[in-house]
Amino acid sequence: MLFYISVFLFILIIFGIAIFLCYWIPKKFGFPKTGKILAWIAGFSIVILIGTFIFEDQFFTKSNAKNFLFQQGIILNDDFEIMENKSMWGPGDYYNTFSLKISTKDRLRLIKEISSAVNFKIINKSEEDDIQKMKSDKIIQNYETETQFVRTYFEPSSGNYAPVYRKIEIDKKKDLLIFEDIEE
DSSP, X not given: OHHHHHHHHHHHHHHHHHHHHHHHHHHHTTOHHHHHHHHHHHHHXXXXXXXXXXXXXXXXXXXXXXXXXXXXXXXXXXXOEEEEEEEEEETTEEEEEEEEEOOHHHHHHHHHHHHTSTTEEEOOHHHHHHHHHXXXXXXXXXXXXXXXXXXXXXXXXXXXXXXXXXXEEEESSSSEEEXXXXXX
């Protein structure tokens, strides 16, 4: 916790210095009005930047959801509703999950698509845990558990990038789709 407070204070000091320099440098050259305008622009830009990070979940749209699903080969034909969206990030980590209320027609079509995949299998809970621990090559898996049909995508880290793990769960009984994106 102390680490995060220290980082926050450091960033706050850097932003404060940047705003001050935007005012002070033009003032020293005889342009105090320009300094005030630049300081306001810098301050406003920083507030917008911070606000974007804080309210990121509120700016999540249906278009964002469609893009995430399209990257996994999932296309929703009918209208859907965003039930929930959560994202968290930290140094080197990113986690995003959202839940969608989809149409029964889309749910049945996606279940058929997953269950007819070449690599489809029915597994139990312990096997599901083993699948999540695989860290080899790029893997796309389709499987069925007791309560849902699942498509997972894993791509190991390459270069300076974190490994990517994405999971799409489609409930067997409810018209609910849950998407998870984890980059560690």
